Amino acid sequence: MCGIVAYVGPQQATPIILKGLRRLEYRGYDSAGIALIEDSGLNIYKKKGKVADLEDHIKGTNPKSNIGIGHTRWATHGEPNDINAHPHYSASKGLAMIHNGIIENYASIKQDLQNKGYEFTSDTDSEVFIYFIEDILKNNQCELEEAVRLALNKVVGAYAIVIMSEEDPTTLIAARKGSPLVVGIGKDEFFLASDATPIIEYTNEVVYLNDQEMAIIKDNDFSIRTTQDIEMTPYIQTLDMELEAIEKGGYEHFMLKEIFEQPRSIGDCMRGRLNASSGHLVLGGINEYAKKLDAAERIVIVACGTSWHAGLVAEYFFEEFCRIPVEVEYASEFRYRNPVIKEGDVLIAISQSGETADTLAAIELAKSKGAIIFGVCNVVGSSIARSSHEGAYTHAGPEIGVASTKAFTAQLTVLFMIALRLAHRKGTITEQKYREMLVEMEQIPAKVEKALKLNDKVEHIADLFKDARNFLYLGRGYNFPVALEGALKLKEISYIHAEGYPAAEMKHGPIALIDEEMPVVFIATRDSSYDKVVSNIQEVRARKGEVIAVVTEGDSLIPKMAEYVIEVPPTHEALMPLVSVIPLQLLSYHIAVMRGCNVDQPRNLAKSVTVE
Ligand code: G6P
Numbered sequence: 001m002c003g004i005v006a007y008v009g010p011q012q013a014t015p016i017i018l019k020g021l022r023r024l025e026y027r028g029y030d031s032a033g034i035a036l037i038e039d040s041g042l043n044i045y046k047k048k049g050k051v052a053d054l055e056d057h058i059k060g061t062n063p064k065s066n067i068g069i070g071h072t073r074w075a076t077h078g079e080p081n082d083i084n085a086h087p088h089y090s091a092s093k094g095l096a097m098i099h100n101g102i103i104e105n106y107a108s109i110k111q112d113l114q115n116k117g118y119e120f121t122s123d124t125d126s127e128v129f130i131y132f133i134e135d136i137l138k139n140n141q142c143e144l145e146e147a148v149r150l151a152l153n154k155v156v157g158a159y160a161i162v163i164m165s166e167e168d169p170t171t172l173i174a175a176r177k178g179s180p181l182v183v184g185i186g187k188d189e190f191f192l193a194s195d196a197t198p199i200i201e202y203t204n205e206v207v208y209l210n211d212q213e214m215a216i217i218k219d220n221d222f223s224i225r226t227t228q229d230i231e232m233t234p235y236i237q238t239l240d241m242e243l244e245a246i247e248k249g250g251y252e253h254f255m256l257k258e259i260f261e262q263p264r265s266i267g268d269c270m271r272g273r274l275n276a277s278s279g280h281l282v283l284g285g286i287n288e289y290a291k292k293l294d295a296a297e298r299i300v301i302v303a304c305g306t307s308w309h310a311g312l313v314a315e316y317f318f319e320e321f322c323r324i325p326v327e328v329e330y331a332s333e334f335r336y337r338n339p340v341i342k343e344g345d346v347l348i349a350i351s352q353s354g355e356t357a358d359t360l361a362a363i364e365l366a367k368s369k370g371a372i373i374f375g376v377c378n379v380v381g382s383s384i385a386r387s388s389h390e391g392a393y394t395h396a397g398p399e400i401g402v403a404s405t406k407a408f409t410a411q412l413t414v415l416f417m418i419a420l421r422l423a424h425r426k427g428t429i430t431e432q433k434y435r436e437m438l439v440e441m442e443q444i445p446a447k448v449e450k451a452l453k454l455n456d457k458v459e460h461i462a463d464l465f466k467d468a469r470n471f472l473y474l475g476r477g478y479n480f481p482v483a484l485e486g487a488l489k490l491k492e493i494s495y496i497h498a499e500g501y502p503a504a505e506m507k508h509g510p511i512a513l514i515d516e517e518m519p520v521v522f523i524a525t526r527d528s529s530y531d532k533v534v535s536n537i538q539e540v541r542a543r544k545g546e547v548i549a550v551v552t553e554g555d556s557l558i559p560k561m562a563e564y565v566i567e568v569p570p571t572h573e574a575l576m577p578l579v580s581v582i583p584l585q586l587l588s589y590h591i592a593v594m595r596g597c598n599v600d601q602p603r604n605l606a607k608s609v610t611v612e
Contacts, residue, residue: 001610002086002100003027003072004181005198006162008172008217009189013068014058016191020198021051021072023246026254026400026600026607027100027194028074031085034058035096035164036065042096042166046085050601067169069162069192071098074606077106078123088127090134091118094166095144097133099126100194101158101179102611109155129155133163145216145225148173152214152227158357158610162192168218175214175227179610180355180383183207183215183222185236190217194608195379196239197246197398204239208381237381245397253593254600255401255493259585260452263445265396265406266578269413276438281421283414285392292372293418294425296346299324300339300371302331302362303350304609306404306488310411311350312481317416317574321423321437331358332612335365343370350415351375352399352407353608354382361612363387376414378407392418401600402607403492405585408485409448409578416441416575440572444579447569451582454566458583461548461564462590465519471498472510472545473584475523476533482523482577486584493592493599503529503536514545521587522562523580526552527573537561548587550580 003024007013017034025032032054033046047057051072071086078084087096103109106125109132114120118131129151137147144165152159158178165171174181174192184191184199184206191199192215196206209215212227224232251257274281286293299318301311308330315326329339331349335358341347347366351359354377363373363384375388378396385391394410420437423429429437465471471490475483484500491498501510503522514520520540524533534557540547541561549562552570559565566583592599 001028001074001606001608002194004070004098004100004160004162004192004194006069006098006164006172006174006192007189008067008170009186010066011189013065014063016202017068017070018051018055020193021054021070023197024194025051025072026402028072028606029601030073030075030080031082032070032072033085033087034068034070035087036063036068037164037166037169038063038065042093042164044087044089044096046082046087048081048085067164067172069096069098069164069172076102076611077125084122084124086126088122088124088130090130092134095130095134095163097126097130097161097163099129100160100610103129103155103159104157105155129161130163144168144171145173145214148175149214149225149227149229152177160194170219172217173214174209176209177211178357178360181209181215183209185222188220190222196241200239200241200246201243204241205236206239207234207236241398246400253401253589255403255405255589258399258401258406259582259589261397262406262409262582263449263452265410266413266448267445268395268397269410270417270441273417274438274441276435276442279435279438281417281424281438283392283417283421286374286390286418289372289374289390290425292344293346293374293422295344296324299326299346299348300341300366301326301328301348301350302334302359304331304356304358306408306485307350307352307411309481309485309488310408310415311348312484313412313478313577314348314415314419316478318419320574321419321429322426323428329362331356331362335362339365341366341369341371345371346374347371348374348376348415349384349388350411351382351384352378352404352411354379354384355608355610356384357610357612360384360387374418376411378410402602402605403489403588403599408581412578413444437572440575444571444575447571447579448582451568451579454568454583455586457566458586459590461566462587462594465548466591466594468496468517468519470513470518471496472506472513472518472520473498473500473523474503474506474520474536476503476529477527478573478577479523479525479527479580482581482584483521485581486521486523486588489585489588490591492605493588493602494595494597495603496591503533506536507539511539511543514540514543516544516546518545520545520547521584522547522549523584524549524551524558525568525573525576525580526555526570527576534558550583
């Protein structure tokens, strides 16, 4: 949530920051701004709307500066408008700050400052933060970094901040707690950003700040101190990311590119880990704690959004193959309900971004009770990856479209590999079954490729249903979470109300909604619940609902009862979600495009939710 970019060095800061903000726009896009030190002093340009609106705003001005900070916002405190946009000035206008996060005790700090006579211009907690820093600076007559450090010890909440001062055009002070921040180290230049995507075209040397750390960039020098004033040695990592991975590569939208990347991303996820002919299945990140996983009496999975849906699918296959009870929890509920966790319990945290605040807090809570944490993350070096004991990356590559697609299928792939390996180690499946499942896994990228060939057909169905006001998605067993995911995709990007339900549960409520205006998407592939789903289709048809059915190739029964049938290749039912979700992703994509929606940046959403 909220994207941060900053630059100091010999180049012009404005184009670097604007380009960086465009790369980070997936994090929030209700307003954007930039602060620069020009010949005329410290100037802030900011605008409600997208980064493109900010660019229009400064077009013609051509501001010149070798230092700058930029921000793209996802509003928490104060509506999205020009005034609440970041950066914010301090009271004297001598300092400027960008902030990602929430300062929970801002109201009492604001009151104290108002009592001292300060007047605020915005409704944000962030403006209070920079006023507070300046007040400390004045009262203590100290260096800026010390004033920032003292302020950080007084605020409660989450933050990634970058501050610059008119008096010192070679200095950037940054800090993080709960919100991500990466420092890029170039030749005589430094970059700061919420993730590495704005940095990689300039340098691949980065340092990920840890919580409670401050980065002090001063006179072409860089150091890290904790908020407790302890000097740290920066751990410089070399990034392994290609520029093309974060560009659209000829597709109209990132979402479509990412949907079509899935044969490759699922393959990448298995590469070097799984080999069906030799029976090899190794997850290098699950090593020291593998025995704890073997011995687990239960597994708790925590996640949010699409990642939670991946967890629900995992529940089915962990229980089926490993015979271990699994609970899947919304991280936001888990963390606040005093959950029963005992020493040795295993918690799997699933997160594309690795930064979701609730998931991170759930991990910390479970850890404090003695649980072993396995992280399943896409973003390398992310907070969740670092706070887990062990884990496995999904290796899906950067996912930029706000609606998650390739990250979901990569999560399923990793989780399935974890389950299969565990089942094999525990002996809860036969050697033959294990081998069969490895072979099935290896065939998934080709089957997904085939499912993608349905694009034209799905586009045609999308055209017929683009004006629907509601949608129902129904599935059973492994396809029940797929129904939830299909409905979520549609509502996220097309703003059509959609609900996902277990097909049988439909009778206990949603059936009341069914009439000739209600499209019902059934995920009705050939599996152990097939006959039951067929009955559920009949129940919808009897009430004149229009049925769109995702079926297994060669199905001869359902096409007789459903108006629209989408045939996907067969696979084992536990792996079917990897294939059956593909037409649902495409359906939501095409409907959203036809309705004129911004599919990559749907309203009100953000990709990385770093506030609770
Ligand atoms: C946001 C995103 C979703 C994502 C969810 C969880 O809501 O818009 O696409 O599924 O966060 O994010 P995570 O990064 O933890 O998977």
